[in-house]
Amino acid sequence: MLVIGGRWQLDDLSTPGVLPRESAQRLAVRQIEASQLVGLDTAGAMLLLELIGKPDELPELVGMRPGDAELLKLVNQRLHQKKSPPKRRDHGWLTMFERTGAAVARAYQQGRLLLGFFGAVLETGLRVLLGRRRLRMTAAVHHMEQTGLDAVPIVCLLSFLIGAVVAYLGAIVLADFGASIFTVELVNFSFLREFGVLLTAILVAGRSGSAFTAEIGAMKSGQEIDAIRTLGLDPIELLVLPRMLALLIMMPVLSFLATLSGMLGGGLVGIIELDLSPGLYLTRMQETTELRHLWVGLIKAPVFAFLIAVVGCLEGLKVQGSAASVGQHTTSAVVQGIFLVIFVDALFAVFFMEIGL
Amino acid sequence: MSEDLIIRIRGLRNAFGPQVVHENLDLDVRRGEILGIIGGSGSGKSVLMKSIIGLLRPSAGSIDVDGMDALSTEPSERARLERSWGVMFQDGALFSSLTVLENVMVPLIEHYRGLPEEFVERLARLKIALAALPYEAGAKFPSELSGGMRKRAAVARALALDPQILFFDEPTAGLDPIAAAEFDQLLLTLSRSLGLTVIVITHDLDTLYTVCDRVAVVSAKRIIATAPIAELEQNDDPWLQQYFLGPRGRAAAHAGSNSGAAPALPTEA
Structure with missing residues (x-):
């Protein structure tokens, strides 16, 4: 027989030293005498039941208040509910392999999805060209304003500053070789071929790619996309194509402006730092810089625009359920957008070098 | 007659700017009972709950919970009060970044x-x-659970x-009839x-009939009646008449009487 008394409640159990040790011996009890028991809650009941390690039948309860006995019975019933063996949380090698595998599978899935979406967008675009689908011009112009016009100040300012920084670097490093005049080429080549379009693409991915995801994602979580589908309309035609068209048009324009701003920033620093007259600077520029560098840069702009728009819209359409999901996919859209832009830019660089442009 | 009251509300007044939600509201809750709270949309059922659990400070009146002043702001008193009640919000309000087990911990x-x-x-x-x-279910995140399971996790x-x-707060809203019936049994x-x-704040007539010992009716800024449901059906307040004797009320009453009185200790599937 086990005689228990006092309060078996959470408040009292939390006093240090009250809880028995893990290794405490299980008591074999046939009868519990509880007339001195003042309070019992589920925590106390659990402790008591764990002490008498007999899972199936309760010992005979003597002198226990009916309410407490009822509670003890319920806790006993639920405590010994069938449990599937607890999954051991393994933080070892196995988990590492498992997670690596899962990540690879996810990347593969994402790649497939992206390519599939590429195809769907191209197909819809083709239908628009053939006149089978409508081009949503109003929406496209709206997005051109948002992604293009509104981005002009920030894109120009940033390019101007980076141009100035590149010119400073060139002036310092090249002066050691007595070749500081080459700063002119450094600034112009880098901006015409790479920085103008790359800076723009990174800014647009952060600014507009994320906005696409957030806008479409909010519509998705509000079931607006489902509504569009049930009304027999095509979300790609309605939402994706106008955004894509807007970026395809605005990105080269922005890139061009960024290139000019960068060259202006670099030129300003060059003229001041190298003590060149503006006329001399321009002459040097005319002598060394060919127009083809501009085309090498600008030809990449529509490609980047396409990538950013596809990733941004696809991530928006992948949103599921809650608002938290919108945030996750927006982050993912920006990361993927910037990654793709830089990756493809590297491919372009190799390609142009090989064909000698 | 001295009843064993666990909640005692006297002269409660809640107002948002010029809009008065409750005026001179009294409510008694007996220890161990299941009390349903009903009322039209916007009648202030949730506001009543929020003022009891201290999420909303009433502009007048007194609320006693288990002998404590529920409007007290003294920290140790508040801690004791907050331990004396548990709340299940409408969609669970589980912490989305934690698993169910961690939520409970x-x-x-x-x-x-x-x-x-x-x-x-x-x-x-x-x-x-x-x-x-x-x-x-303990290892899962709230987003991986169905609506019914989220509610259980919140419980x-x-x-x-x-x-x-x-x-x-609306325990059976958004549940299918089977899940709702199971939830009623869990409550019991x-x-x-x-x-x-x-x-229980609810619109679910089935819950009212199967679960509640008494039902309090919020209307016209007050509790107009607190009584077992059979008595409320006899009440001649027009809103209550419509509530219980409308087509849905009659169907639920019929189902409730068919299944008989709830067993003393229902077992769940």
Whole structure:
């Protein structure tokens, strides 16, 4: 027989030293005498039941208040509910392999999805060209304003500053070789071929790619996309194509402006730092810089625009359920957008070098 | 007659700017009963619950919970008050970044720093079982659960501190009839076996008929009646007449009387 008394409640159990040790011996009890028991809650009941390690039948309860006995019975019933063996949380090698595998599978899935979406967008675009689908011009112009016009100040300012920084670097490093005049080429080549379009693409991915995801994602979580589908309309035609068209048009324009701003920033620093007259600077520029560098840069702009728009819209359409999901996919859209832009830019660089442009 | 009251509200007044929600509202809740609160949309049922649990400060009146002044702002008194009730919000309001098990452990860890984590985990698992959730549910995140399971997980969290009183805000809203009926049974089991006082805000007539001992009616800024449902049906207030004797009310009453009185200790599937 086990005689228990006092309060078996959470408040009292939390006093240090009250809880028995893990290794405490299980008591074999046939009868519990509880007339001195003042309070019992589920925590106390659990402790008591764990002490008498007999899972199936309760010992005979003597002198226990009916309410407490009822509670003890319920806790006993639920405590010994069938449990599937607890999954051991393994933080070892196995988990590492498992997670690596899962990540690879996810990347593969994402790649497939992206390519599939590429195809769907191209197909819809083709239908628009053939006149089978409508081009949503109003929406496209709206997005051109948002992604293009509104981005002009920030894109120009940033390019101007980076141009100035590149010119400073060139002036310092090249002066050691007595070749500081080459700063002119450094600034112009880098901006015409790479920085103008790359800076723009990174800014647009952060600014507009994320906005696409957030806008479409909010519509998705509000079931607006489902509504569009049930009304027999095509979300790609309605939402994706106008955004894509807007970026395809605005990105080269922005890139061009960024290139000019960068060259202006670099030129300003060059003229001041190298003590060149503006006329001399321009002459040097005319002598060394060919127009083809501009085309090498600008030809990449529509490609980047396409990538950013596809990733941004696809991530928006992948949103599921809650608002938290919108945030996750927006982050993912920006990361993927910037990654793709830089990756493809590297491919372009190799390609142009090989064909000698 | 001295009843054993666990909640006693006198002269409660709630107002948002010029809009008065409650005026001179009185409500008594008996220890161990299941009290339903009904009222039209916008009649202030949720506001009433929020003012009891201290999420909203009434502009006048007194609220006593288990002999304590629920409007007290003294920290130790508040801590005692907050341990005496558990709340299940409408869609669970589980912390989305934590698993179900961690959700249940949070109040235990925060309120009882002295308890070893391993004990807290076992206790939390018991609460999950008490809410009739399968063992595996503990490791899942709220987003991986169905609506019904989220509500059960919220019940498990509400039970964490072994409260005297459980508040339910629309427990069966958005559940299919089977899940709703199971939830009703869960409510009954918990109330009867753990001796809990349960306050249910609901529009669900089936819940009212199967679960509630008494029903309080919020209307015209006050509680116009608190009585067992059979008595309310006889009430000649026009709103109540429509409520209970409309087509849906009659169907639920019919179903309720068919299934007979709720058994003293219902067992769940």
